């Protein structure tokens with residue numbers, strides 16, 4: 001089993017986060033393998049090789065980036081072109097041929113490095129938008145075995161995807177995989193529509209697709225979480241300590257909670273506006289509700305992220321200035337990360353989980369919030385209809401995050417929802433989250449991928 005993702009877990013340290021655990025388990029379950037990725041180090045000059053660390057029967061193979069590659073491949077094409085376009089923010093996208101060349105170069109170099117690890121009978125699984133071209137590079141390096149790809153972020157409608165000057169090159173490279181996994185049917189359908197309308201694909205009777213001289217399959221595999229792990233953390237010592245610490249401060253007030261990487265796709269300004277609108281529309285909620293937004297900064301070397309930070313600082317200050325009082329701050333906005341244990345405790349304490357991205361591949365926070373709840377007194381999930389998770393979490397109050405009034409109403413509805421309705425909604429979500437777990441996700445993708453060699457090519 002050979003897996004590549006831009007960042008890997010740290011060898012020798014506990015594997016935290018859904019994806020890291022899923023990959024780690026996939027490798028161990030199959031008796032070992034290689035987990036390849038960027039080391040997180042940038043060097044002035046290129047080093048050709050990889051550093052190997054063994055843990056159990058897994059080899060971590062870590063490659064460095066040069067400063068120019070980090071700038072062009074990672075900050076540049078991946079995060080200034082692909083991320084915004086795939087999240088429908090063409091207005092924020094920056095297209096630069098040099099950055100694409102760096103992206104191509106890193107995919108080529110990494111693809112060749114990875115090909116060196118493969119042996120007959122191996123299975124290759126490549127992850128996410130950093131490595132869209134890597135499958136093709138692997139094929140060109142001679143790898144002929146089964147090779148799958150999973151896209152963690154949305155795949156946009158063809159009208160948006162084609163704004164990328166290199167859309168044809170990217171789609172062609174993706175088709176070199178045997179199995180292309182998406183978070184939702186919406187994403188899969190977008191990709192297939194691109195192939196049909198622009199890629200002149202043929203859709204075969206057995207469900208496979210022929211395009212750009214390759215035959216492959218596509219399917220949605222909604223990523224999940226380990227619900228028991230989150231529940232255990234929420235009920236554990238650190239989780240309950242965090243909840244009682246915050247509980248003392250917010251007193252009897254209802255807690256509305258948001259937890260997001262600070263990213264423009266997460267709809268944070270809209271969310272703050274909506275909370276302010278609710279205070280405006282329902283005066284009696286003032287002093288009775290507290291909104292806690294945890295937003296650890298990410299990619300702060302990219303301009304759009306610096307602009308977002310400034311916008312949130314300003315907006316939270318304005319709302320707190322307008323509505324706050326001597327003994328009450330409406331928005332607690334914390335631009336830093338917290339340990340997972342604490343987050344789980346806070347999810348459980350909250351009356352409303354506010355997850356309102358403008359666009360999101362899946363959104364694991366929504367699922368974690370559900371898993372952490374007390375079955376006898378569960379909180380309410382207010383969820384954007386544009387999060388992949390909305391295809392599954394039917395007990396949430398779904399909102400259009402661009403509609404500030406509707407989001408304000410949804411928060412209000414959540415705060416006031418009667419217990420029996422909360423329980424009913426939560427139950428249906430919790431069983432879905434448990435069913436479609438991270439283990440289910442990994443197993444179903446790999447089972448499908450491993451069937452590929454049996455199919456007539």
Ligand code: GDG
Pocket residue numbers: 017018019152153223259260261294296336337338339340343360361362363364365366368
């Ligand atoms: C990408 C796609 C897709 C957040 N703050 C802290 C913290 N977190 C953890 C959450 C959750 C994870 O980070 C965030 O996952 P999301 O799914 O919500 O979002 P992205 O980071 O954008 O992830 C997304 C995902 O990949 C998986 O395929 O669902 O659509 O964009 O687990 O709990 N963890 C800690 N401290 C924090 O302050 N420890």
